[in-house]
Amino acid sequence: xxxxxxxxxxxxxxxxxxELFKNRKLDEAQQTIDALIDSLTDEEAVMEDDDYEYIDxxxxxxxxxxxxxxxxxxxxxxxxxxxxxxxNDDEDADEESNKEIRLIxxxxxxxxxxxxxxxxxxxxxxxxxxxxxxxMDWNPINPEIAFEYAEVVKRMGSVDxxxxxxxxxxxxxxxxxxxxxxYRNVAYYYESKHDADxxxxxxxxxxxxxxxxxAKREINAIMKDIGEESRQIxxxxxxxxxxxxxxxxxxxxxxxxxTGGNGLYFFDKKNYxxxxxxxxxxxxxxxAPQLKEKLDExxxxxxKEDK
Numbered sequence: 001x002x003x004x005x006x007x008x009x010x011x012x013x014x015x016x017x018x019e020l021f022k023n024r025k026l027d028e029a030q031q032t033i034d035a036l037i038d039s040l041t042d043e044e045a046v047m048e049d050d051d052y053e054y055i056d057x058x059x060x061x062x063x064x065x066x067x068x069x070x071x072x073x074x075x076x077x078x079x080x081x082x083x084x085x086x087x088n089d090d091e092d093a094d095e096e097s098n099k100e101i102r103l104i105x106x107x108x109x110x111x112x113x114x115x116x117x118x119x120x121x122x123x124x125x126x127x128x129x130x131x132x133x134x135x136m137d138w139n140p141i142n143p144e145i146a147f148e149y150a151e152v153v154k155r156m157g158s159v160d161x162x163x164x165x166x167x168x169x170x171x172x173x174x175x176x177x178x179x180x181x182x183y184r185n186v187a188y189y190y191e192s193k194h195d196a197d198x199x200x201x202x203x204x205x206x207x208x209x210x211x212x213x214x215a216k217r218e219i220n221a222i223m224k225d226i227g228e229e230s231r232q233i234x235x236x237x238x239x240x241x242x243x244x245x246x247x248x249x250x251x252x253x254x255x256x257x258x259t260g261g262n263g264l265y266f267f268d269k270k271n272y273x274x275x276x277x278x279x280x281x282x283x284x285x286x287x288a289p290q291l292k293e294k295l296d297e298x299x300x301x302x303x304k305e306d307k
Contacts, residue, residue, distance in 0.1 A: 002044055002106050010036065010106055017114055026122050033115045037131075040108070047137065053099040055139060056109040060274070061174045061259060061281055062141040063101070068258045069171075109138040113145055120152050128152045143169050143178045150185065163189040170248035174255055174281055180210035186247055187218070196226050198241050204233045251285040260291065272298050272305075 002010070013036040020029035047054055057063045116132035119125070132149040139145060150165040166185040173179050187202035200222055203215045223229065242249040263279030266272075276298050283291040 006044070007106050010111075014107070014110060014114065017118075021114065021118050021121075026118055030115065030118045030122060030124075033111060033118065037111050037115060044106070048099060051100060052102045054102050054104045056104045056107060057139060058109075058142050060277065062139065062172075063103075064258050064262055064278075065141050065172055065174070065255060067101070068254060072254075104138070109135045109142070109145065112138065113148060116152070117148060120148070120155065123155075125152055125156050141172045143172050143174075143181075146172070147178075147181055147185070154185075154188070159189055159192045167246070167248065171252045171254065173252060174259065174285070176209040176284055179251060179285075180206045180212060180215075182206075182248075183209070184212065184215055187215070191218075191222070196222050198245075200231060201233050201238050201241050205238045256282055256285055259285070263291075263294070267294065267298070272302055276302075 013032065017029050017033035017036065020026075020032060055063075055066065057066070112131045112135035116128045116130075116135060119128035119131060129149065129152055132145060132152065135145045136142075136149065146165070146169045150162055150169070153165060154162040163186065166182055166189075169178075169182055173182060183202045183206035187199045187206065190196075190199035190202060200219060203219050203222075206212065207215050207219075223231070239249050241247065259278045259282040263275050263277075263282060266275035266278065269275075276295060279291055279295055279298070282288070283295060
């Protein structure tokens, strides 16, 4: 773990690298951030030890998704054991996955993301994938890291892999903006395959979660190319495309259940700030009226507490 002085040194190095990147001094930015990463000692950048698994989550919901996925895997293993489909020599793997989770005490994934993003702009795609892969090791849930990794693959021209990587991000998405990003990615794939109908459907779906000027421009460009002025695209049309091409349709059910469930759990514990945090995420994904009612109830309770 890091001393406070060392944390400050790392933050200053990160900020210097960001500033260089912002000013398009790409080579110097790359050298600065990579030198900072190389300066990390084994003690500072430990991912796990005998008791703990260290992860660099960016928000409580990311930890919630990770724990939910881990619990699901453990439950599946238990069911398999009960059916005698798994041998007892798998016990070591179980012990590994049951380690207690602890948050790393400095933004290590940010360092690797920045390095990977700079490398991508320098068109050093191999280094970009390596660094972003390290970032995902430190935070396997954050969608923004995964989107950046997929972007590198797209720039390398591997559109089929780009689609597959995008599909893997859906179970970790927890905001409408992230959903919009994912469907823009899917639209790009269809455009690359010259399938204007499906591209239009995905762009329209994307704008339903968060409007994007870029998506609007792309819609207009496609409509001009195919000689149409307007088109009505129904939710059923979009769902049919998603089901036919194995594209997730809308927010992930497990994420909705986890955020809603955690929100109600914290409500019962009278931790209204955390309850509101999780319920707001669930509501933004679903616009379910019962979640809005619960959020309004929390607002009233918090108003009473403030008086």
